[in-house]
Amino acid sequence: xxxxxxxxxxxxxxxxxxxxxxxxxxxxxxxxxxxxxxxxxxxxxxxxxxxxxxxxxxxxxxxxxxxxxxxxxxxxxxxxxxxxxxxxxxxxxxxxxxxxxxxxxxxxxxxxxxxx
Numbered sequence: 285x286x287x288x289x290x291x292x293x294x295x296x297x298x299x300x301x302x303x304x305x306x307x308x309x310x311x312x313x314x315x316x317x318x319x320x321x322x323x324x325x326x327x328x329x330x331x332x333x334x335x336x337x338x339x340x341x342x343x344x345x346x347x348x349x350x351x352x353x354x355x356x357x358x359x360x361x362x363x364x365x366x367x368x369x370x371x372x373x374x375x376x377x378x379x380x381x382x383x384x385x386x387x388x389x390x391x392x393x394x395x396x397x398x399x400x
Contacts, residue, residue, distance in 0.1 A: 324376070325383075332384040336391035342384030348377055 335342065352370055359369035
């Protein structure tokens with residue numbers, strides 16, 4: 285397969301087609317990831333409301349540790365860098381806790397729940 289010619293910038297049409305096909309797959313996966321995250325956050329918002337209603341703390345360090353260990357194993361099995369997977373989950377967990385804190389504050393203050 286021919287690659288690009290650095291001096292002219294010309295790319296073999298078959299390379300362009302393959303690149304376009306791969307990028308389309310990446311775009312579809314990105315869309316699926318966004319939709320899955322949206323569904324996940326809908327569930328965590330419900331958890332936040334349940335915690336606030338029953339005056340439970342926004343964070344659950346024991347559950348978070350179990351989830352991180354579980355995700356690291358899943359990542360290893362999927363041939364994904366477990367350190368990356370852990371960083372990604374930690375980012376999500378931090379956002380969830382922020383939402384839970386906000387929901388708890390709104391519940392204490394009697395404010396209408398805000399969508400995050």
